[in-house]
Amino acid sequence: MNYQSNKDNSGILLLDKPKGISSNCTLQHVKKIFYARKAGYTGSLDPFATGILPILFGSATKFSEYLTNSIKKYHVIAKLGVITTTGDLSGAILQNRLVHVTESQISSILNSFIGKIEQVPPMFSAIKYSGVPLYKYARLGIFLPLKKREVIIYKLNFIQYIDSFLEFTVSCSKGTYIRSLAQDIGKRLKCGAHVVFLRRIQVGPYCSSQLVKLPDLYFVENKNVNQIYRFYSRSMLRTFLLPVSSIFLKYPSVKLFHEDVKNFQKKMNISLLKMYKTGLVRVITGINSIFLGIGIINEFSILIPKCILMN
Structure with missing residues (x-):
């Protein structure tokens, strides 16, 4: 893996979120x-979910929207025939x-969800x-009328169906709730x-x-008695x-x-000498390829700074 450090700990930790802890509690611990x-x-x-929880440090937080807006993929197992208050176990x-x-x-029902849907x-x-x-x-028993939201299901792959358990993977846009998707699949199958x-x-x-797991970030002294958890050095x-x-x-x-x-770095527009395709680009220094940030190139081959990484 091509890891890279930064003097202010700027960077991205791809954490494998443990089961049974909220995303925010995980963040505070890290x-x-x-x-x-x-x-x-x-x-x-x-x-109750696990898997990739990108945690951004320092200047990296300025680029969070590009991960938030990216495509996500999930591995899912749904229990058919049982409806719960939360849509999960x-x-x-x-x-x-x-x-x-x-x-x-x-398979037919799953295919019907591919594309733009409302949930x-x-x-x-x-x-x-x-x-x-x-x-x-909800915990107070107050259930509000919620508006439908449009999301995109890019891929929905059926894996197997055994003893009322349906296993599949789904690639989707931001804002997609897998619990809502599973509930809607259950409705279409007329069993919940x-x-x-x-x-x-x-x-x-x-x-x-x-992925990096939480135990990878510390070590244990005196493993047999009086265990002491020590964090690694900053470096x-x-x-x-x-x-x-x-x-x-x-x-x-x-x-x-x-x-x-x-x-x-001063967020000034730059006229480029050669023509580029319009759209988002990664901006680096020409000598040692240090990442400076991202920008947008318009139809006149002008580079417009979008987000700058300040070291």
């Missing part, structure tokens, strides 16, 4: 380990139904209404469903093979971070030299 003043994550995972059972479906019916987000979610997360209303397993296996350019912890530029490796690069480097 911030303490890294002695981080500034950090945030992109894309909440439910407490953490909720109370509302209804049990008989299940009479075939694999061909399942109602679950009440047990972090979406805010009047500044208060929906799950707090809830999620019993959820793991995020891809976020934008990142996949699960790059060691930096080796776990990916550079911000890794978000944009698939984008074309533009090299800048001398005064243009300074002008870009």
